[in-house]
Amino acid sequence: xxxxxxxxxxxxxxxxxxxxxxxxxxxxxxxxxxxxxxxxxxxxxxxxxxxxxxxxxxxxxxxxxxxxxxxxxxxxxxxxxxxxxxxxxxxxxxxxxxxxxxxxxxxxxxxxxxxxxxxxxxxxxxxxxxxxxxxxxxxxxxxxxxxxxxxxxxxxxxxxxxxxxxxxxxx
Numbered sequence: 176x177x178x179x180x181x182x183x184x185x186x187x188x189x190x191x192x193x194x195x196x197x198x199x200x201x202x203x204x205x206x207x208x209x210x211x212x213x214x215x216x217x218x219x220x221x222x223x224x225x226x227x228x229x230x231x232x233x234x235x236x237x238x239x240x241x242x243x244x245x246x247x248x249x250x251x252x253x254x255x256x257x258x259x260x261x262x263x264x265x266x267x268x269x270x271x272x273x274x275x276x277x278x279x280x281x282x283x284x285x286x287x288x289x290x291x292x293x294x295x296x297x298x299x300x301x302x303x304x305x306x307x308x309x310x311x312x313x314x315x316x317x318x319x320x321x322x323x324x325x326x327x328x329x330x331x332x333x334x335x336x337x338x339x340x341x342x343x344x345x346x
Contacts, residue, residue, distance in 0.1 A: 204246035209321040213328040216256035216345030232335035242274040243291040257346040261303035305339040
């Protein structure tokens with residue numbers, strides 16, 4: 176009897192682990208990443224890609240609130256060089272990106288040492304205005320782009336009919 180029970184217990188345990196793993200992966204949003212070399216700096220952004228699922232993204236966030244720009248794990252920007260973010264020098268390394276809805280139609284990009292769930296004002300490393308553009312086509316999933324233009328980096332965030340962008344300069 177013991178010879179039969181041990182293999183069944185092993186199979187049951189392996190099946191349970193597989194079910195738990197697949198359930199946890201199915202719950203989260205897919206991850207996205209973008210990379211660019213800008214003025215000699217190697218920069219990457221890692222972010223979650225939630226879907227709108229019929230929601231109006233612009234009505235999800237109230238003025239004064241921070242948005243974690245994505246889902247699940249924090250959105251991060253990593254650079255091997257210092258960055259000039261609106262006159263503030265951000266050290267090389269990995270930082271959390273947050274979007275701040277300052278007031279209706281006015282957004283800023285926050286470089287932070289803490290996620291939106293642990294955020295406090297002292298966690299802010301730098302903040303720069305984001306340019307808002309509302310477009311007619313809708314992006315179902317959060318999508319980010321990182322591009323270089325004349326030694327300057329541009330971060331673009333798209334979700335729903337909203338497009339946000341900001342520039343920075345690697346040092």
